[in-house]
Amino acid sequence: MFKKTDELKVMRDPIHGYIHVEYQVIWDCINAREFQRLRRIHQLGGTFEVYHTAEHSRFAHSLGVYEITRRMVNEVSGLKELSEMDKVTVMVAALLHDLGHGPFSHAFEAITPVAHEEYTRRVILENTQIHQILSGVSEDFPEKVASIINYTHPNDLLNQIVSGQLDADRMDYLLRDAYFTGTSYGNFDLERILRTMRVKDQKIVMKESGIHSVEDYIMARYHMYWQVYYHPVTRSYEAILHALFQRMKDLAQTNPAVLKDLKMFLPFLKGEDTMQDHFRMDESAALYGFTLLSESEDAIARDLARRLLDRDLFEYKTIKCEEDLARIKKEVAALGYDPTYYVIHDEASQRPYKPYKSGEGHNIYILREDGSIKELSLVSDIVNAIVKGNLKEDKKAFYPIG
Ligand code: ZN
DSSP, X not given: OOOEEEEEXXXXXXXXXXXXXXXXXXXXXXXXXXXXXXXXXXXXXXXXXXXXXXXXXXHHHHHHHHHHHHHHHHHXXXXXXXXXXXXXXXXXXXXXXXXXXXXXXGGGGGTOSSOHHHHHHHHHHSSSHHHHHHHTTXXXXXXXXXXXXXXXXXXXXXXXXXXXXXXXXXXXXXXXXXXXXXXXTTOOXXXXXXHHEEEETTEEEEEGGGHHHHHHHHHHHHHHIIIIITOXXXXXXXXXXXXXXXXXXXXXXXXXXXXXXXXXXXXXXXXXXXXXXXXXXXXXXHHHHXXXXXXXXXXXXXXXXXXXXXXXXXXXXXXXXXXXXXXXXXXXXXXXXXXXXXXXXXXXXXXXXXXXXXXXXXXXXXXXXXXXXXXXXXXOHHHHHHHHSOOEEEEEEEEOOO
């Protein structure tokens, strides 16, 4: 039913060796303008300011999530038996799951109240090249793809492949981010995980003999969060992005004339953005905007934009109580800065794995030799220790000292 490409298409990839494409619809989506846009958005936002080789794009990550999904539906017993329609739908959803990201990922959400998942849905369902390609399969195909990204597809296995606690998205970004930051924390044995993955009672499960590879994956998550994703210097860069976006938002209300040359940001600041505005808003546009802002007549916007471009970042301190924060605000004000934009409070906390109560989300399940399944933390002492241990939290203030 699905048209195949004339020959197997392959793309070299440092994580997976090759990305393999045999369906025309996948190939067409890769070549669509909305997917090509992902080349202009870093996978790790401002992390390249800390790990200087973390320059990989959402384009590369999206291909990787597609490739892991393709292997899951071709190699895992229980998924191999899915219909061709389900297989292609989930492969397309994996490829397109990050389409809605704006520049600098979550920091951009300070400028628009619309979450990236909602933009992803809109790119799939509204008037775009991607929508045209998907509608060419069948009228309801775009909806089917979007429902996996919303976790509402009637075949729950498909939702679990793209977004569970051991899903193609997380597996690709951990391996890819570890590779491109040059850290080894994120490495785990993807081959072993794919070999020991099964399906039982409409759940993706892991054979007990593969438990060590899953433990390793959980530990990889734990280390990547604290060594890479929550690195304080990355957070300092993001704090300044946040402050600058906030300043622009405030200027749009109080002194919009200052922003008149910033056409790329204006529709978002006014809440009037169209899909075309979203398409144009990538990191090259944002960085050009920062260059313009670094010469702005508004002193705060000018200084914050210059700091981003020159990597003149804020210092940081761990905050233990409200008084710590109040004291820093006073010191910063005494230096002549407005604490609204120059003291950014940020809290990071993370559990690498959290078992949900039934119905709340997808757990990782272990398939025991007697055929029963058990939630991971009940079988693994290592994971149990993480689940039972205190939630690791880090509260910091980011601010200039001179
Ligand atoms: Zn992703």
